[in-house]
Amino acid sequence: MAVLPLPADQIPLVLQDLLFRLKVRDVMTRDLITVRRTDTMRYARALMKTHGITGLPVAEQDRLYGIVSMDDVITVLELQRLDDPVEAHMTERVVVLEDDMPLAFGASYFDKYRFGRFPVLDRNGRLCGILTSRDISASLLIELYKEYARLEARVPAPAPRRTPGERLRFTVRRYDFENAGRAAHEIKKALTARGLPPELVRRVAIAAYEMEMNLVVHSVGGVLEAHIEDGLAEITATDEGPGIADVELALQDGFSTANDWVRSLGFGAGMGLGNIRRVADDFSIRSAPGQGTHLRAAVRWPPADTPPPASTTTGAEPPR
Amino acid sequence: MTLDDARRALAAEEIHLPDAARAREVSGVVATDLMSDLLTADRVGCLVLTALASDQAVRTADLVGAAGVIVVNGKPLPAGMVELARELGMPLLRCRRPMFESCAALARAAGR
Numbered sequence: 001m002a003v004l005p006l007p008a009d010q011i012p013l014v015l016q017d018l019l020f021r022l023k024v025r026d027v028m029t030r031d032l033i034t035v036r037r038t039d040t041m042r043y044a045r046a047l048m049k050t051h052g053i054t055g056l057p058v059a060e061q062d063r064l065y066g067i068v069s070m071d072d073v074i075t076v077l078e079l080q081r082l083d084d085p086v087e088a089h090m091t092e093r094v095v096v097l098e099d100d101m102p103l104a105f106g107a108s109y110f111d112k113y114r115f116g117r118f119p120v121l122d123r124n125g126r127l128c129g130i131l132t133s134r135d136i137s138a139s140l141l142i143e144l145y146k147e148y149a150r151l152e153a154r155v156p157a158p159a160p161r162r163t164p165g166e167r168l169r170f171t172v173r174r175y176d177f178e179n180a181g182r183a184a185h186e187i188k189k190a191l192t193a194r195g196l197p198p199e200l201v202r203r204v205a206i207a208a209y210e211m212e213m214n215l216v217v218h219s220v221g222g223v224l225e226a227h228i229e230d231g232l233a234e235i236t237a238t239d240e241g242p243g244i245a246d247v248e249l250a251l252q253d254g255f256s257t258a259n260d261w262v263r264s265l266g267f268g269a270g271m272g273l274g275n276i277r278r279v280a281d282d283f284s285i286r287s288a289p290g291q292g293t294h295l296r297a298a299v300r301w302p303p304a305d306t307p308p309p310a311s312t313t314t315g316a317e318p319p320r
Numbered sequence: 321m322t323l324d325d326a327r328r329a330l331a332a333e334e335i336h337l338p339d340a341a342r343a344r345e346v347s348g349v350v351a352t353d354l355m356s357d358l359l360t361a362d363r364v365g366c367l368v369l370t371a372l373a374s375d376q377a378v379r380t381a382d383l384v385g386a387a388g389v390i391v392v393n394g395k396p397l398p399a400g401m402v403e404l405a406r407e408l409g410m411p412l413l414r415c416r417r418p419m420f421e422s423c424a425a426l427a428r429a430a431g432r
Contacts, residue, residue, distance in 0.1 A: 178400070181379035185408075188383060198364070198385060205383045206359055266372045266380075269356035278360070 028129035066090035
């Protein structure tokens with residue numbers, strides 16, 4: 001595994017910029033859990049356990065006196081001296097960071113000193129925070145998300161195609177339960193906007209939702225597409241794996257390969273494929289293990305009557 | 321039975337219940353924790369009773385055209401679920417009673 005800091009020439013410019021733009025104070029944890037010099041090591045140990053941390057600054061009124069770590073606790077346990085005051089076992093010569101140092105500097109300390117955490121002092125030498133490697137990775141991730149969002153916003157959106165028919169395309173990710181159902185919702189909205197009867201919309205929405213959930217639960221991720229035109233709504237789900245070993249078996253109600261975790265979310269009862277077939281007028285499935293699955297479901301309705309000749313049309317009323 | 325009748329029968333807490341939805345007539349009740357069941361139930365305008373406190377309960381209810389969702393067992397609702405109910409305009413309530421007792425109370429209120 002690579003160790004931070006990577007050589008400067010291996011870090012993308014965006015990241016280098018971030019590491020220098022962010023200050024230690026932007027990233028550090030401010031809610032400090034500290035002990036006093038006179039507290040017992042037993043207390044320090046309990047505090048670490050309660051908060052799931054491995055080190056505590058020893059401080060009184062923002063003045064830093066030292067640091068106790070899990071290593072110190074282990075030593076005290078071996079010596080059976082848990083009731084000693086913290087000051088008897090703490091490290092007094094603490095390596096600290098200053099709050100206005102660039103993050104790049106803070107990151108380099110982890111490599112240089114191999115400690116798990118560094119107390120942070122402000123310009124007056126008062127303890128104001130603590131920096132862990134987790135703080136650094138979390139903040140960099142957040143900043144990178146922002147950077148990506150900025151870059152994505154610059155990619156021009158493809159011009160919508162609203163020819164007689166309408167095509168919608170959604171990328172569906174594996175185990176993305178948070179967004180699962182959004183594609184089906186959009187498809188439902190598009191159908192409702194066309195003034196189709198609710199019962200018809202409902203059948204397409206159910207098929208789309210079941211197909212979307214299948215992509216989320218069973219595939220490595222894939223694409224859900226809707227093609228809507230007068231008299232037809234066609235939904236396809238395409239993924240690149242893992243494929244279905246026995247399609248006939250998978251079509252039987254109650255057959256499921258979903259795990260308990262998926263079931264706890266209310267899915268994976270083995271009704272999906274059967275339900276799609278039930279609500280759709282056309283249904284087809286193509287799949288093989290190691291390859292992807294391609295599912296197609298269509299709902300049909302009698303197309304609207306051809307509009308009356310132009311001479312009798314008075315308004316812009318759409319045909320019903 | 322209207323949504324408001326159901327709310328009263330269960331002494332349910334309103335999480336998101338727009339005034340316009342109170343008088344909404346419910347066509348029946350689907351009591352399930354399995355969204356797959358709800359998707360196959362074929363009951364437009366039904367009231368969904370579930371112990372599944374997740375976004376998907378609201379989303380599925382919306383997709384099948386349910387009248388509303390009542391979460392039983394007084395389960396804590398994730399913030400996303402409440403937000404989604406507002407976004408989709410799906411009435412969302414919560415009651416303390418467990419599933420069976422909730423069903424029984426609704427049946428009594430419906431005079432069955």
